[in-house]
Amino acid sequence: MSIGLGGRIQRLLKYDNGTLESDVAALYPAVRSASLSMVTELYDTKLSSSDAGDVNVSGAISLGGSYGVMGGSAGLEDAVFLGGGALGGSGMDSSEDYFSRADEAAGGGFFGATADAWTHVDSAGGDSEAGQGTRGAAAHSSASSSSTLAVFSSTEWTALQGETTSADGSSSSSTGLLALQTAFLKESKKRLFAPLEFLFPEAVSVDENGIAIPVLPTLPSRYDLAKLDAIVREELSLADPRQGGGDFSMAAMISEMVVSMMHEFCVMARCAISETGEEHRALDSRSSSASESQTHNLNVSAVMSSLASFVRNAPENTFVNPYRPAQSTQHEEAAHSCRMALLPALREIDSLVKSSILNPLCRSLNRQVSAALAKMHRGTYLKESEDPMSQQQSSFVQIYLADQYDVIAAKYLSQLPNEYAVTVASTVATFSIYSFVSNAALLRPLGEMSRLRLTQDLADFEMALEQLVFKGGTSLSLSQIANGKPYAELRAVRQLLYWAALEDRTLSPAEVAKGLLRDAWVKDLRPSTLFHFLFSFAPALLTSPHHFKRVDAGEYVSNTLVKLDGSVEDGEASAWMTTMACCDAYQQRESVDGGDYTDGDRRIGAILMVLGPELLRRRRQ
Numbered sequence: 001m002s003i004g005l006g007g008r009i010q011r012l013l014k015y016d017n018g019t020l021e022s023d024v025a026a027l028y029p030a031v032r033s034a035s036l037s038m039v040t041e042l043y044d045t046k047l048s049s050s051d052a053g054d055v056n057v058s059g060a061i062s063l064g065g066s067y068g069v070m071g072g073s074a075g076l077e078d079a080v081f082l083g084g085g086a087l088g089g090s091g092m093d094s095s096e097d098y099f100s101r102a103d104e105a106a107g108g109g110f111f112g113a114t115a116d117a118w119t120h121v122d123s124a125g126g127d128s129e130a131g132q133g134t135r136g137a138a139a140h141s142s143a144s145s146s147s148t149l150a151v152f153s154s155t156e157w158t159a160l161q162g163e164t165t166s167a168d169g170s171s172s173s174s175t176g177l178l179a180l181q182t183a184f185l186k187e188s189k190k191r192l193f194a195p196l197e198f199l200f201p202e203a204v205s206v207d208e209n210g211i212a213i214p215v216l217p218t219l220p221s222r223y224d225l226a227k228l229d230a231i232v233r234e235e236l237s238l239a240d241p242r243q244g245g246g247d248f249s250m251a252a253m254i255s256e257m258v259v260s261m262m263h264e265f266c267v268m269a270r271c272a273i274s275e276t277g278e279e280h281r282a283l284d285s286r287s288s289s290a291s292e293s294q295t296h297n298l299n300v301s302a303v304m305s306s307l308a309s310f311v312r313n314a315p316e317n318t319f320v321n322p323y324r325p326a327q328s329t330q331h332e333e334a335a336h337s338c339r340m341a342l343l344p345a346l347r348e349i350d351s352l353v354k355s356s357i358l359n360p361l362c363r364s365l366n367r368q369v370s371a372a373l374a375k376m377h378r379g380t381y382l383k384e385s386e387d388p389m390s391q392q393q394s395s396f397v398q399i400y401l402a403d404q405y406d407v408i409a410a411k412y413l414s415q416l417p418n419e420y421a422v423t424v425a426s427t428v429a430t431f432s433i434y435s436f437v438s439n440a441a442l443l444r445p446l447g448e449m450s451r452l453r454l455t456q457d458l459a460d461f462e463m464a465l466e467q468l469v470f471k472g473g474t475s476l477s478l479s480q481i482a483n484g485k486p487y488a489e490l491r492a493v494r495q496l497l498y499w500a501a502l503e504d505r506t507l508s509p510a511e512v513a514k515g516l517l518r519d520a521w522v523k524d525l526r527p528s529t530l531f532h533f534l535f536s537f538a539p540a541l542l543t544s545p546h547h548f549k550r551v552d553a554g555e556y557v558s559n560t561l562v563k564l565d566g567s568v569e570d571g572e573a574s575a576w577m578t579t580m581a582c583c584d585a586y587q588q589r590e591s592v593d594g595g596d597y598t599d600g601d602r603r604i605g606a607i608l609m610v611l612g613p614e615l616l617r618r619r620r621q
Contacts, residue, residue, distance in 0.1 A: 009180045021183055028184035029238050029246025032177060036247050039156045152249070185257060188235055192261040195228050199265070200272045216296045217272040219303050228265075229310035232258055236318040236338060240331075243322075248334035251319070255341030262311065262345035266352050273300055273356045294364070297357045298415050305417035308349045315339045358420055362427040363564040365408055366435075369428065370564075372400045373435050374554020381443050381450040395453075397460040401432075405464050409471035418473040425472025426481045429465045430566035433478075433486035434526075436461060437493055438557045441532035444544055451497045458494060482566070488524040495521040496530070502537055502601050509606035516607075517614060526568060527615040528561055528575035534608060535582075539600030542586040545578045572619060576612050583608055 012024045151157055162176020174182075203215040220228075235258065238244030239251040274293035315338035319331045380396045408428065413421040440454060465478055478487040499519075501512050516522060522530065535544050546556035558564070560578075561571040583605045590602075 009177070010174070013179060013183055022187050025180065025183035025187045028177070028180045029244050029250060031180060032250065033241060033245060033247040035160050035177065036151070036157070036249070039154065039160060040151050042156055043151050043154055185253070188238075188254060188257050189260065192231060192235060192257055193264065195224070195231060196261070196264055196268065199224060200268045216274060216293070219272065219296075219299055222306070225303065225306050225310065228307070229314070232261075232310070232314050233318045236314060239334065239338075240319060248319075248330055248337070251315075251334045251338040252341040255338050258311070258314075258342060259345045262307075263348060265307065266348050269300060269304060270352060270356060273297055294361065295415075297361070298412070301353050301357045301420055302415075302417055304349050304353050305420060308346055311342055311345055311349075312339075315342065353420060354423070358423055358427075359565065361412065362424055362431075362566075365412065365424070365428050366431040366564045366566070368404065369401070369432050370435055370554065370558045372404055373432075373439050374552065374557075375400055376439055376443070377553045381446065381453055395457060395460060397457045397464060401461065402464050405468045409468055413468075413472045421472045422474040422476070425469050425474065426476070427566050429469055429478065430482045430486050431562060431564065432461075432465060433490050434562045434566065434568050435557060437489055437526075437529055438532070438561045439553060440493065441529045442535075442544065442546060442553045442557070444536045446536040455494060455497060458490065462490065485524075489526065489529065492521040492524040493529070495519070496525065496533055502603070509603045510610055512603065513607050513610035513614075516611065522615075523618065527572055527612070527619055530611065530615065531575060531579045531608060534604050534611075537601045538586075538604035539602060541589050542600070542605060543582050545575065545582060548578060548582050548585070572616065576616060579608055579612065 009024070013021050160176050161181075162174050162178030164174045164178065199220045200217045203218050205213045205215045235254050236251065239246045239248055239254055241247060274296050315335040319335040319338065323331060376396055409425075413425055416424060443450070443454075446454075462478065469476060469478065469481070478490075481487065499516070501507065501515050507515070516530075532545060535542065544553075546553045549556055549560075551559070560574050562568055563570065586605050
């Protein structure tokens with residue numbers, strides 16, 4: 001039957017040079033649903049007969065009787081499919097058309113079972129209406145049968161699905177429903193891809209001299225996206241028996257076509273994103289406003305967010321919401337299957353936005369923050385002022401950072417969709433914490449009043465970042481960003497500022513190092529932060545790491561310790577190598593000068609050499 005079905009389908013698809021192909025392909029959902037219902041009934045009948053121990057089930061699975069499970073049982077004779085028996089006796093030439101013989105095997109011609117005879121046999125004494133009701137009930141309950149999963153792996157269903165019989169693997173010569181399924185998917189893809197032709201049109205502009213001016217592409221409107229959403233839901237509804245006449249198992253198959261369409265949309269969106277260098281995307285240093293290309297990319301992110309929302313809600317809006325308040329397990333399972341099949345599309349949208357829009361934006365914003373943080377080395381914490389009012393007025397965070405974070409929240413986070421604003425706010429907050437701590441650790445010298453002023457700035461800094469994250473549209477706190485590691489280090493720095501173990505001059509470097517390693521807050525600090533902070537107690541002969549590298553402190557932090565994306569792991573090994581080089585140079589100078597100086601603590605070099613390997617070992621673990 002599968003062979004004959006494949007032949008008839010292919011002739012229908014090729015009829016009149018394929019003019020009926022789209023109409024025939026539209027029958028696939030109904031044909032698949034009917035085939036699945038038929039195979040499910042067959043499987044349930046075989047299962048029930050097996051449980052009853054009846055090997056010869058009369059009138060149901062008999063291959064030799066006048067009636068079979070699907071009516072015309074004569075077409076199911078083994079001799080028909082094996083080429084012997086009736087076919088051999090008919091004197092037909094073996095070189096005759098393959099699918100012509102398949103039609104006869106399916107019950108046509110002289111076998112006495114026409115195409116209309118493939119119906120379920122009504123029980124004796126039952127009228128035709130009762131039989132039709134039974135068939136309708138069976139079809140309705142086929143998808144909910146407990147044996148549905150087993151049906152899909154059965155040999156009968158595999159045969160109906162069909163396979164290609166051509167050497168090149170194409171569906172031009174196939175059995176079962178394969179040709180019809182291929183035609184259906186082709187038409188579905190054509191319907192899904194049709195709206196993409198009019199999206200992201202290239203904008204054209206000329207100057208007063210008629211010379212073409214580069215213009216950014218036009219972005220899809222809300223109407224365009226809503227139309228795309230309607231088309232996607234219409235295609236998915238073909239898998240709903242009540243709407244499209246198909247069966248729920250088609251949901252994943254149609255979803256794959258939707259994923260293919262979303263991939264093409266992402267390709268087009270990537271071409272529409274401004275690909276100018278980051279120097280052209282950078283913020284205006286005076287107003288901190290976004291450039292034209294940056295504003296265009298923010299609008300692209302809004303388009304992609306709307307599209308992702310439509311894709312995310314499509315399964316629920318197609319299979320569940322139309323039937324509320326009623327609830328159906330079948331509809332819930334279909335929505336779940338569709339949701340899982342659409343995940344690749346959502347991942348691709350998210351990846352595109354992060355790699356092409358959010359990451360460049362975060363780097364631009366962090367570059368501005370880094371430039372502001374580098375100003376703390378201009379003597380802000382070197383003034384030992386005794387006037388408390390002067391300390392409040394000269395707060396570093398209030399002067400250089402608070403307003404900048406307000407601008408970021410107002411001009412960038414407010415224009416981004418909520419899910420993307422959270423990402424940007426978290427990345428900027430992570431970078432800001434690590435950068436602030438690394439710059440503060442390099443301050444030298446650090447007197448008592450400088451420590452008090454830095455402590456106050458740490459509190460203001462934390463409050464400013466909390467406001468930034470809150471304006472990013474998330475309820476997360478700083479302690480929940482990046483697994484809480486940046487915030488834990490920010491809190492540990494307050495303990496570090498008032499560490500006083502060096503006041504005991506009788507302790508050896510090893511004892512100071514061991515005591516420091518036993519403190520609970522040390523585990524939250526990066527090794528580089530502790531190394532650089534200890535330099536503030538060292539003699540002037542011990543060169544600071546950034547001086548050893550012959551760069552500014554801010555440049556040393558941004559190029560070595562903290563990357564613009566907020567990552568810090570790559571800089572720890574480099575910081576330790578620089579620290580060891582500084583200690584080696586210090587020991588050489590000390591041996592030449594004879595140690596005839598009184599500024600700083602001479603134990604710092606030895607303490608650093610003891611702390612370094614242990615802190616790095618803990619960091620790796």
